[in-house]
Amino acid sequence: MQKAILQLETLACPTCMQKIAGAIANVDGVEKASVKVLFNASKAKVNFDPEKTNLDTITQAVKNIGYDVLKASTK
DSSP states (O other), X not given: OEEEEEEESOOOSHHHHHHHHHHHHTSTTBXXXXXXXXXXXXXXXXXXXXXXXXXXXXXXXXXXXXXXXEEEEEO
């Protein structure tokens, strides 16, 4: 598993956080239990299988529901 952190646009409400967490969790290869969206920090932390998905696909899932990813990196 690989770990990623996505710096998100400022989140306006907890519902935004839930939508983003759901979109990321639905990406094939993402460890669903690992998805954590931090409301106050506007960050998402996720573990994913690099053989099944990549950072670009995860970032695109967030963008597809109307939110911006300001920066994305892996550990």
